[in-house]
Every structure is written in C-alpha cells, then in structure tokens.
Amino acid sequence: MAIVAGVDFGTLSVRVSIVDSEKGMLASAVAEYPLHRKREDPELATQSHEDHMRALAAATREALKQAGIPGEKIEAIALDTTGSSVIPVGAGMVPLGEYYLWCDHRAKSEAAEITEMAHREKLEAIRWCGGVYSSEWGFAKLLHWLRHNPSERGKFASAFEHCDMVAATLCGVTQPAQAKRSVCAMGHKWLWHPDFGGLPAEEFLVKVDPLLAGVRQKLQGACETSDKIAGKLSAPWAEKLGLRAGIPIPVGAFDAHWDAIGAGAQEKDIVNVVGTSTCIIGITRETQLVPGVCGVVKGSVHPAYTGIEAGLSATGDIFEAIARRANTTISQLSAGLEKYTAGQTGLLRMTWDNGDRTVLVNANLRGMTLGWNLQHTAQDELFAAIEGTAFHTRVILDRMAEHGARIERVINSGGIPQSNAVLNQVYANVLRRPVLVPSRKVTSLGSAIFAFLAAGTFKTIEEAQKKVCPPHVVYHPQAEAEEVYDRLYAIYRRLYFDFGNPGAGRTFGDVLPQLIGIAKEQRAAASPESHGAQSQALRA
Secondary structure, eight states, X not given: OOEEEEEEEOSSEEEEEEEETTTEEEEEEEEEOOOEEETTEEEEEEEOHHHHHHHHHHHHHHHHHHHTOOGGGEEEEEEEEOSSOEEEEOGGGOBSSOEEOTTOOTTHHHHHHHHHHHHHTTOHHHHTTTTSOOTTSHHHHHHHHHHHOGGGGGGOOEEEEHHHHHHHHHHTOOSGGGSOXXXXXXXXXXXXXXXXXXXXXXXXXXXXXXXXXXXXXXXXXXXXXXXXXXXXXXXXXXXXXXXXTTOEEEXXXXXXXXXXXXXXXXXXXXXXEESSSEEEEEEESSOOOOTTSSOEEETSSSTTSEEEEEEESOSHHHHHHHHHHTTSOHHHHHTTGGGOOTTXXXXXXXXXXXXXXXXXXXXXXXXXXXXXXXXXXXXXXXXXXXXXXXXXXXXXXXXXXXXXXXXXXXXXXXXXXXXXXXHHHHHHHHHTSOEEEESSOOTTHHHHHHHHXXXXXXXXXXXXXXXXXXXEEEEOOOHHHHHHHHHHHHHHHHHHHHHHOSSTTOSSTTHHXXXXXXXXXXXXXXXXXXXXXXXXXXXX
C-alpha cells in the first residue's frame, strides 16, 4: 500500500488529491488564485507564479487535513498544469513577470510570422504540430514578451512552461539548464522533435526575429517523459506543503493529457477533456502526421505510445457567457434542456468565441449563431452551443480518422460531463459512438497515477488504472437523433471551412477577421491615450 499526492493546476484553481493505492481517493482540496484580464485588451490573460505556489501549499495542507493523513506518509507528489502557459525567468529562476496563460492570445502576429517562416524554410517540425503555429503556444508568447518588455530583455535567462517551472521550484532548482523539461509541453507547443535535433535551429529562430538570438541555448535542458524523475522535494518546500523532504517528483505534463490517463484512456481511445475549453487527447501506437492538430508527440500522454492533441478554444466559457448575458446561471439556464430534441431550435452555433484551436488553428475567428428568430431564448442558444461543440469535435475526430488515427472509444472527461447528461447524450448522437463518462471526478487522478509510478508502487500505467480509475457511465447514440445530426453536420462542416478558412478561395473567410480588425481599430480610437494625442494635436 502507498499514499501519494496528485496535483492539478487549472485556469482558476489548483486541486490536490490524496490517493491510496488500495482505497483510492481519500480526500481532495482546492485553492483559488486570480486570473488577470483587461477589458481594454481582451486577448490578455496572465497569472502570478507566487499566487500559484501559495495556493499549492494551502491546498496540500488542507487535503492532508481532510484525509487525516500525516504528510510524512506521502511517498511522491506529481503535478500537471494548463499549457501552453509560459513564464520568462532571470537569474536564479526568478520570474520576470507573470505567466502568459494558455488562453492569452496576444501573440497572434508572432504566431503568424513563425508559421510563415516555418513553411518558407521547410521546417519539418511545423508539419508535426498541424502545419500552423498557434498564438496559444510557447515561442509565439516568448517572442511577444521579448518585443514588449525591452527593459527586461537583459535579465532574460530562460522561459518555462508552468508544469516545468513548478517542478523546478519544488525541487529547489536555481539554474535553468538543470531543470527537466516535459516532452509533453515541448513537443506539443515548442516545435521540439527528437528526430529533428530537438528545438528549431538558431538560424531559423533569428530569421523569425533577431530578438530570438541565443534563445535556443537558453531553452536547453533534458526533455523527458513523465515516467522519469524531475527531482526530489526540497526541504523548504516540504515544510511549506507539510510533506516529507526528498520524495520524488516526476516530470510534469499538461492537465488534459494526464486527465486522459485518469479517465482510464487506453490505446485507440479519444478523450474529450471538457472544461472552460476542450482538449481532445488521443493515444495511438502509430506515429503519423495529422494536419491541423496541436501535435503528434511520442510519449506525451503515455510514455509507451504516441499522443495526439487537438481541441476547442472555448466550451464551458461559451456556456458561461450565454448565461451571463441572460443575467442568470448555467444551472438555471440548463433546467429543462433534457426535453430538447436534435435540431429543434433551428439554430446552428459556430463555437469560435475564443478562436479555433483545431483544425483551422485560426485565432482570428469569433462565434456565430445562424437561424435566429424573435422567439428564440438564451436557453435555445445554450442547447445550440452544446450541439456546436459536438459538431466541432466531430470535425476533429474525422480529421484524425482520415489520417490513420484509429478511434475505438470516446471518453468525455473534465469538469463538465459528470454534471451535464444532456451534453454527453448530444455528443453520443453527433459522434455516432457510445460516449463513456467516468462515474467519479478524475481531476488530478492522472497526476496520482504518475506519482505512484515515481514511488515504485505500480510498474505500469495500466496496472495503476485498474486499481484507482473509476468505472464509466455509458451514453448510447439514439437512432432518431443521429439522422437529424448527420444532416445538420453537413451544413456545419460547410460553414466551418467557408467562414473559418481565409485561403483556398473561400467566399466568407475574411468576414470574421475583418470584424475583429474594425472593432480593434475603434477601441484604439476611443482609448484615453488616443483622445490625449488628438487634444495635443489640436492645441499645436
């Protein structure tokens, strides 16, 4: 028997779970931290490393208290985080600002420049992350920081993904080169590929922007899968967390990837980790290119297989926004949704409110709802949004299947599916497959599984899953809904590519980017700085 701590850093809080290898989950505690946004810059989303670490200490101590377990009995601690969430650091691993959180989209132009240069220079790694570099990913965010923080550039020593920064902090690492880096993070978000020399060459990076000179060397460090050890818990942090110093900490990963493991994912499974956004995680034996996905990376989910990542940039965030605009809550708005039937609203909702993560990889998109009449309600839109996220998921699964990623099971995990039977049934009907949902919450359970591996409790992930993963509730497709959704999906797919793709001769591909551009121009013109400049010009 062994007891470990599994940690999951989400967008607004950290969860720490105390898990027993025989009894399963003993207790779980959550501590929140602020997300920093600006109304005048809706693309900005940052968080503080100090806030994260304070919350981790508080949640760990509370979880131990609830479990009634002394910290000395914890044999390992493992952690996952959101990503790509990037922080620049100076000497001694001291942060030079806040994390560019995964949902920070300020680096759109940087991402476009990296994509253009990668294709011009025939960079092989771009093909393995879908052919388009995203504003949600590491190099784009780092370049944006370098461009907009000239006074800090001289202090810049390196940059880290959240999962690697937290592990290094807990282990007492003070030299960037000594910190282990996650294959999951570097492979999916930083163009790292072991077959192509690791990170892109210096010559490529300086062609993107001379500010990237020397960055490749500063990002060097051993890239490891999560069955390897990042280090051991340092004495100062052991005291803060209430744990025993010296326990192992495995190399971290992204939350969705470990959530998939905690949900019981196996080879040929697809896991929809549905929360504020959706991460779609596949595990496959084969390693094949899939255009438009967020990466095909050996060892990123399960060390023995290839991980495929895709997803939706907003899901729960869209549901929340619909409820907020109606001056109500999602819970209140959802009452009665189970009575809705496929397509009854007459609405078709394109769920691009935060851009498109996969398969278009286009941040210059916004949500659309077609089919409004004067009698439609916010509840109608919520149901249409659920259908829209399911249609978008089917676009992604179709793309994977077209390129050899065999899909035998669909698992809905994350924060939403366990409390939203309507969503699970709609997904089963749209995807034309049974949808499996863990019968209990699995957030941070994937972390616990990797902690058990680090402690030597289990020899394989599969052995650990059999012991600690909950059984599934199954939602079967309904024949009468499948036929309706097939018809609607054909329309959705047409709109998806015609409005979402600015190239390939698409008629409407420029509409949403132009709307975004006009709004940005008008916000800039209405800003106090703009009015001040106009006043000075008039006085002159």
